[in-house]
Amino acid sequence: MTTLQVLICTHGRDGLERVKRQCLPAVDGVRYLVVCQAEKTEWPHGRDDLEIIFNDTIGLSNNRNRALKAATAPYMLIADDDVDYSAGGLAELVKRLNDSNVTDIITVRVTGSGSGHYPTDNQKLGLTLKRHYPPSFEIALRTAAIRGAGLWFSPIMGIGAPVLTSGEENMFVDTALRRGLTASHHNVTIGHHNGASAQDRVPTAGELMSRGAVLRLCYRHTYLLRAIRLALMLPTPTLRALSEMRMGAKYALSHSAEIKAPHPAD
Secondary structure (H helix, E strand, C coil): CCCEEEEEEEEHHHHHHHHHHCCCCCCCCEEEEEEEECCCCCCCCCCCCEEEEEECCCCHHHHHHHHHHHCCCCEEEEEECCEEECHHHHHHHHHHHCCCCCCCEEEEEEECCCCCCCCCCCEECCCCCCCCCCCHHHEEEEHHHHHHCCCCCCCCECCCCCCECCCHHHHHHHHHHHCCCCEEEEEEEEEEECCCCHHHCCCCHHHHHHHHHHHHHHCCCCHHHHHHHHHHHCCCCHHHHHHHHHHHHHHHHHCHHHHHCCCCCC
16 A cells, blocks of 8 residues: 655656666555656556656646646655655555654755754754754655645745746645644655755755745744845845845745645646
């Protein structure tokens, strides 16, 4: 019986080649769903635990939403094509997901992700939790709860979006918690991230605007103080960072409905 479906989002033939090189171990209770933005093509893999679907959408959030729609397991793990997964880590996660007391959202560990600070094991997560901003591939979701709450990733945020090129996972989790879903962190290491971490490089204008957007929508009363503090910490000239975040905050306010209550592409 499948407990967890790993939703690997990728793009084009290069993305499929990256998936081929990924470590995707066979684990009891785990299946893999590859969702690729490309024309349908033959992609033989010879595995019973892996399925692939193609779509013609644009932008990572639209691709993730296709994955959310197609998922069939009780739990979904958001995934990318540059994470090597651990058999032991996935088996431990499945064990925890089979606990009747597990929350609707579960965050885990992926080495190389640059996340830095993690909560304690099995710690409940709330809107006021500080310094824990899990990337998408550290988030597992209860399928029924996500669908029941009508949650989707915002198509105007994330890689491929016209203005806000990141931050979609932050808004997804924030919206979920505001709609009453429960969340907890589990110190289970499920794999290693091989891609470049956003924390390890100078942020782009789109990423700075995204940070401003997230701060403005998630922390209405303390937005300015948080933006100043972040600008001082980033490897970017402080005034430039503040200016870009301010533009992102302004954009977020004028597009708040599309960010907080997005509709997936058909």
